[in-house]
Amino acid sequence: MGGPGVDAVSDAAAGEGDALLGAVLAAVLEASHDAAPRDVPALIRAAGRALGLLRAEVYLADLQQRLLVPLPDPHMRKPAGALDVDGTLAGRAYRLRRTEAAPGSPGVGWVPLVDGIERIGVLKVVAEAGEGRLLARAQALASLVTLIVVSKSTFSDVFVRTVRTRPMSLQSELLWAFVPPRTIGTRTVTSSALLEPAYDVAGDAFDHSLAGDLLHLTVVDAMGHDLASGGASAVALAACRSTRRADGTPTDIAEAIDGALTRWIPDRLLTAVIADLDTATGLLSWVNCGHPPPLLIRAGRVVPGALERRTHLPLGLGGDFAPVPLHRARLQPDDRVLIHTDGVTEARSTTGDLFGEERLIDTVVRATSTGERAPEALRRLMNALLAHRDHDLRDDATVMLVEWHPGS
Numbered sequence: 001m002g003g004p005g006v007d008a009v010s011d012a013a014a015g016e017g018d019a020l021l022g023a024v025l026a027a028v029l030e031a032s033h034d035a036a037p038r039d040v041p042a043l044i045r046a047a048g049r050a051l052g053l054l055r056a057e058v059y060l061a062d063l064q065q066r067l068l069v070p071l072p073d074p075h076m077r078k079p080a081g082a083l084d085v086d087g088t089l090a091g092r093a094y095r096l097r098r099t100e101a102a103p104g105s106p107g108v109g110w111v112p113l114v115d116g117i118e119r120i121g122v123l124k125v126v127a128e129a130g131e132g133r134l135l136a137r138a139q140a141l142a143s144l145v146t147l148i149v150v151s152k153s154t155f156s157d158v159f160v161r162t163v164r165t166r167p168m169s170l171q172s173e174l175l176w177a178f179v180p181p182r183t184i185g186t187r188t189v190t191s192s193a194l195l196e197p198a199y200d201v202a203g204d205a206f207d208h209s210l211a212g213d214l215l216h217l218t219v220v221d222a223m224g225h226d227l228a229s230g231g232a233s234a235v236a237l238a239a240c241r242s243t244r245r246a247d248g249t250p251t252d253i254a255e256a257i258d259g260a261l262t263r264w265i266p267d268r269l270l271t272a273v274i275a276d277l278d279t280a281t282g283l284l285s286w287v288n289c290g291h292p293p294p295l296l297i298r299a300g301r302v303v304p305g306a307l308e309r310r311t312h313l314p315l316g317l318g319g320d321f322a323p324v325p326l327h328r329a330r331l332q333p334d335d336r337v338l339i340h341t342d343g344v345t346e347a348r349s350t351t352g353d354l355f356g357e358e359r360l361i362d363t364v365v366r367a368t369s370t371g372e373r374a375p376e377a378l379r380r381l382m383n384a385l386l387a388h389r390d391h392d393l394r395d396d397a398t399v400m401l402v403e404w405h406p407g408s
Helices: 006-014 016-032 037-050 089-096 132-153 157-160 170-176 227-244 250-264 355-368 376-388
Strands: 055-061 067-070 107-114 120-125 184-187 189-195 204-211 213-222 272-276 283-289 294-297 327-330 336-340 396-403
Touching: 006 157, 016 037, 037 055, 037 132, 037 157, 055 132, 067 089, 089 120, 089 250, 089 376, 107 132, 120 132, 120 184, 132 157, 170 227, 184 204, 189 204, 189 213, 189 376, 204 227, 204 396, 213 227, 213 336, 213 396, 227 250, 227 272, 250 272, 250 283, 272 336, 294 355, 336 355, 355 376, 376 396
Parallel strands: none
Antiparallel strands: 055 067, 055 120, 107 120, 184 189, 189 396, 204 213, 213 272, 272 283, 283 327, 294 336, 336 396
16 A cells, blocks of 8 residues: 555644644655655555545546546556546536535545646545545645646656557657647736647647746647658757747747758748737737738637738748748737647538638637636637547647736
8 A cells, every 4th residue: 555655644644734734745745756656646645644535546637638547556456447527527627727526425526736727637535524624635735746746747657658548659759748838827828739639740839938027939830740740840949949048039039940940851841920928018029930820819709800910931941031020919908819720720520611710719719708718718629629520630730829817
């Protein structure tokens, strides 16, 4: 039943109230440093018992956010089964990022695991009926569980394999190694992006990062659907980060990507939208290199043509062409900016019906109008797109949704 650190966690359970919570969490944190990834479930289970819980089990969201998969526990004889994100109480806790209690099972609850604002799964907790005072302890434990899982995911395949439901292509493995977390943000801004087909993506990629008041955004679409396409997108992200971290503008980044592709992968072209959002003022600055124009969603509808500007040539052509133009627009509080690749709008059903920009906009607007934030709105959009294609995308499809909410 045990594992490294379990006895230390049990010893920390001698206190009362806040002192007990602090002692147990401190013991778990200390024990987690040298605990093997396979020992994490036993460590969390011991922490739950020390806090007065009967059970504490970790479920992680799979790569496509359709299932909540239990973390493998070598000490459990009968592993728990995966749960659907849609249609279960556990999935509701994940989707809404709030703790849910089972109405028919007193003492059973689901606590979301959130890294910053990125959802990674849920913690199932079981307590004696009527032990509502344990909720705060369970939520604190969930926060620590998230930190442990995220930190160990960087060097262990245990958690990575847990969230995959099938093998991944070589080019997809390359791209997923480069892209950042799906969702980042602060109290004033949220940026979320999704990439499909998750296990066979090749040419699409995205990047977003925060530096002070500046939110950087990049979406690229490389020509083709092979390893060279993935290499072109990976080079583009590397050039983006190298230039951005040297205080380069979106124009500088576009020119750096063009130069890198021309030198190292000369037979590949790439379209891109590269942008900076000043989260203090709402000023959006961007370049568009042969890409579909970003869409501005304001007050529940798309503002026609709001972000349509003259596009530049795709990147990778090289040569002495005109400078990449930088465009600017001022956002209003609660505006949303939607950036997508053509694999979304040009996806056809088995009967030849295009998914189209209108369906794209309608799906996102309906989700956000009901109060859904960017991560859940995009999850619903991708589910709709995959259903439209009968879960067989032939082209990469990437969507990024940015929300500027300075008054939240």
